[in-house]
Amino acid sequence: xxxxxxSGKTALITGVANQRSLAWAIGDALGEAGCQLAxxxxxxxxHKNVTELAKKYPDAPILSCDVNSTEQIDGVFSAIEKxxxxxxxxxxxxxxxxxxEDLEGDFRKTTRDGWxxxxxxxxxxxxxxxxxxxxxxxxxxxxxxxxxxxxSQRVFHNYNVMGSAKAALEHAVRQLAFxxxxxxxxxxxxxxxxxxxxxxxxxxxxxxMATLHREKAPLGRNIEPSEVGDAGLFLASPMxxxxxxxxxxxxxxxxxxxx
Ligand code: NAD
Numbered sequence: 001x002x003x004x005x006x007s008g009k010t011a012l013i014t015g016v017a018n019q020r021s022l023a024w025a026i027g028d029a030l031g032e033a034g035c036q037l038a039x040x041x042x043x044x045x046x047h048k049n050v051t052e053l054a055k056k057y058p059d060a061p062i063l064s065c066d067v068n069s070t071e072q073i074d075g076v077f078s079a080i081e082k083x084x085x086x087x088x089x090x091x092x093x094x095x096x097x098x099x100x101e102d103l104e105g106d107f108r109k110t111t112r113d114g115w116x117x118x119x120x121x122x123x124x125x126x127x128x129x130x131x132x133x134x135x136x137x138x139x140x141x142x143x144x145x146x147x148x149x150x151x152s153q154r155v156f157h158n159y160n161v162m163g164s165a166k167a168a169l170e171h172a173v174r175q176l177a178f179x180x181x182x183x184x185x186x187x188x189x190x191x192x193x194x195x196x197x198x199x200x201x202x203x204x205x206x207x208x209m210a211t212l213h214r215e216k217a218p219l220g221r222n223i224e225p226s227e228v229g230d231a232g233l234f235l236a237s238p239m240x241x242x243x244x245x246x247x248x249x250x251x252x253x254x255x256x257x258x259x
Contacts, residue, residue, distance in 0.1 A: 004237045007034030010084040011236065012076075014040045014065065014129065015094030015147075018049045020197045022147055023094035025225035026232030030090065031057050033233055038080050040065035042095075067095060067125035077132040088136035090236045093129060093146040096122040096199055098162045104204040107160040115161055122165035126172050134185065141184030143236045146173055147228075148191045148247065150255055158204045170247060177245030186244035188235050193223045193251030218253035 011030050015023035016039055031037050037060040041050040047064070054060050061083045065076045080088060098118035102110050126146050133144065151159035152166035170189055177187040194200060194210040203209075214222045231250045234240050249255045 002239075004033050004233055004239060006030055006090075006233075006237065009034075009089040009236075010036045010038070010080075010087060011090035011092065012038050012040070012080055012088055012133070013092045013094070014067075015092070016041065016050050016053065017046050017198045019053060020195070020225060021094065022192060022195065022197065022225055022228045023092060024053060025229035026092050026094070026145075026236075028056070029226070029229035029233040030092075030236055031060075033237070035090065035236070036060070036084060038063065038084060040076055042066050067121055067128065070128075073128060073132060077136070081136060084136075086136065087140065088133055089140065089142050091129065091133045091137075091142070091144045092232060093126045093144070095125055096147070096162065096165065098122070098160075098165065098202075100202060102161045103202055104158045104160070110161045115164070118161040118165045119168055122162065123168035123172055126169060127176070130176055130180075130187070134180065134183065137185050138183045142186070143240070144176070144180075144185065144187045145232060145235050146187075146189050148173075148189045150191055150249075150251065152191070156209065162203070173247075174245045181244060186235075186240070188240075188243060188245070189247040190228060190231050190235070191247050191249045191251065191255070192228050193217065193254055195223060195225055195228070197225075213251075213254055216254060216257055217251065218256065221252055223250055223252050 013027035037057050040063050041047050063076045065072045099114050102114040148166045151163035152170050173187050173189045194213050200206050228250050
């Protein structure tokens with residue numbers, strides 16, 4: 001019988017805010033498969049949540065990382081180098097942010113600052129984290145994954161600058177997949193359907209959008225965070241060694257639909 005066993009592997013999970021976070025769904029799936037985990041959290045506000053959730057994995061380092069801070073990113077990688085035995089097999093990028101005023105109204109009114117904030121936090125951070133992950137992955141290969149949304153390709157009301165950031169993120173995934181293929185480091189995207197998380201609630205009209213999604217998706221429902229977790233487990237595992245630079249839709253099939 002084939003099963004996914006990640007014992008002996010290590011993973012860095014970014015972007016856990018609470019138990020609804022897609023990062024937690026993936027981290028928990030990897031953890032239940034025996035993977036040694038490390039978590040990052042953004043700011044003291046979320047430290048308590050992550051510590052509480054991570055009690056399930058008592059050996060997991062819990063590290064502060066605001067991706068706006070180069071020092072904090074460097075700190076995370078020097079800590080995991082020491083605490084995970086000098087190697088990293090898997091990295092999950094599950095980070096996005098745009099200012100509230102840039103997630104509603106006219107896209108053409110996006111300010112330079114708003115554009116830069118969304119792009120840096122939601123897309124550039126993948127590049128910056130990957131640069132530091134590579135030295136820990138290159139001996140044995142690795143799997144990196146990022147979370148995206150169909151607004152990278154299509155227009156969704158109020159996604160505005162986040163659509164631009166997801167387009168940049170998906171391009172970065174392909175570029176990194178090309179560059180890191182010779183090191184046997186795979187880089188993929190999971191494009192998830194709408195899930196009611198802390199970030200999602202920041203998008204005006206999100207619940208209406210989730211309802212429309214459910215009505216139109218071939219499976220006739222919204223997805224569960226655990227389904228993103230399972231897809232993450234697949235991308236992290238030896239079951240997906242032939243897959244890189246790919247966008248894997250976990251959206252109940254919504255992306256195939258026309259009108
Ligand atoms: P979430 O709010 O649980 O997670 C977002 C995370 O981003 C939080 O942990 C937050 O702390 C982190 N973050 C924001 N700014 C940061 C910064 N400066 N430094 C470090 N971390 C920062 O919401 P989520 O829905 O689980 O989002 C995770 C990913 O999934 C995001 O990339 C999001 O765009 C993507 N996604 C979400 C949905 C959805 O409907 N929820 C759908 C598709 C893709």
